[in-house]
Amino acid sequence: MSGLFITFEGPEGSGKSTHSNELAERLRSMGYEVLKAREPGGTPTGEAIREILQHDSVGEPIVRETEILLFAASRAQLVQRVIKPALARGCVVICDRFADSTTAYQGYGRDFDVERVLNLNEWATDGLAPDATLLMDLDVGIGFERIHQRNLALDQGEDRFEREARAFHERVRQGYLVLAERWPERFHVIQSEASVDAVSTEVWRVVEPLLSAVGGGRPADED
Ligand code: TYD
Numbered sequence: 001m002s003g004l005f006i007t008f009e010g011p012e013g014s015g016k017s018t019h020s021n022e023l024a025e026r027l028r029s030m031g032y033e034v035l036k037a038r039e040p041g042g043t044p045t046g047e048a049i050r051e052i053l054q055h056d057s058v059g060e061p062i063v064r065e066t067e068i069l070l071f072a073a074s075r076a077q078l079v080q081r082v083i084k085p086a087l088a089r090g091c092v093v094i095c096d097r098f099a100d101s102t103t104a105y106q107g108y109g110r111d112f113d114v115e116r117v118l119n120l121n122e123w124a125t126d127g128l129a130p131d132a133t134l135l136m137d138l139d140v141g142i143g144f145e146r147i148h149q150r151n152l153a154l155d156q157g158e159d160r161f162e163r164e165a166r167a168f169h170e171r172v173r174q175g176y177l178v179l180a181e182r183w184p185e186r187f188h189v190i191q192s193e194a195s196v197d198a199v200s201t202e203v204w205r206v207v208e209p210l211l212s213a214v215g216g217g218r219p220a221d222e223d
Contacts, residue, residue: 003087004214005128006207007098010136011173012162013143013150015192019136019203020096026204027092032217035086038096040074043081049074054159068106068117072124075099079125092214099125100133100179105161108175109168132210134203135180136192140169 006023008016017038024036040050049070051057062070075098086093099121107117147162180187188206192199211217 002090002214004092004210005083005087005095005130005132006092006210007095007100007130007133008136009097009100009104009133009176010192011138011140011143011169011176013146014136014138015146015196015199016096016136018196019134019192019199020094022200023203023207024094027094027211027217030217032211032214033089033091035082035091035093036096037078037082037093039078039098039101040071042078042095043074045077046074054161056160064106064110064112067110068102068112068120071102071106072120075102075121076124076126079128084126084128090214090216092211095130098130098133100135100176103179104172104175108178109164109172111171114175130186131213132206133183133187134206135176135187135189136199137173137177137189138192140166140173142193143169 008020010016020036024034027034039046040053041047053062053067053070056062078095083093083095102121103114103117106112107114144162144166147158151158151162177189180189190199190202190206194202
């Protein structure tokens with residue numbers, strides 16, 4: 001496969017969306033063909049699953065087995081229909097959350113057997129793993145404060161995951177850090193308490209050296 005696959009991961013409010021969007025724009029402005037996706041979602045089927053998972057659109061409690069299978073289903077659809085074809089075209093694919101979210105949230109967060117989750121991920125992704133994963137690490141309390149401010153500004157309520165107990169989100173954060181230790185070559189831990197500019201600089205420090213693997217752009221200093 002000739003493209004480059006980058007994922008952003010992290011707990012709530014850690015700035016994944018801000019930085020994944022910014023990176024996508026920066027690469028586009030340099031001439032790279034970029035495909036940006038988010039999880040759950042990114043396909044019509046995936047977006048329908050997102051409504052169920054995040055906004056309780058069916059009005060029934062979702063058991064944890066169903067939850068994990070729905071995330072996996074959304075991901076399988078995204079991988080086969082969007083990500084693999086884009087990588088085959090040589091795109092830079094940037095995904096806001098991917099399989100590590102399932103390991104962190106459903107495995108560590110919901111206390112589901114982590115090795116089983118990893119097996120399920122492997123199956124759902126057909127073995128596709130990111131070339132690099134940027135883990136935006138942040139104190140859970142600070143993340144919650146950011147989410148609270150964002151929800152106030154947008155006049156929206158908390159989603160199903162934001163309503164989970166603080167202890168759940170602490171397990172998610174620690175779970176991510178365990179994954180980063182387990183796959184140190186793929187994971188890059190970025191302290192996202194810093195300013196947006198400082199975090200952007202860190203993101204770029206990780207991504208720039210990877211770009212030699214894909215064609216299509218021009219050097220950053222011509223930007
Ligand atoms: P989103 O609004 O995209 O979260 P964030 O703003 O933090 O990026 O919502 C995705 C939610 O779904 C988030 O709370 C994490 C959760 N999630 C899982 O529990 N498992 C998964 O596999 C994925 C992809 C997301």
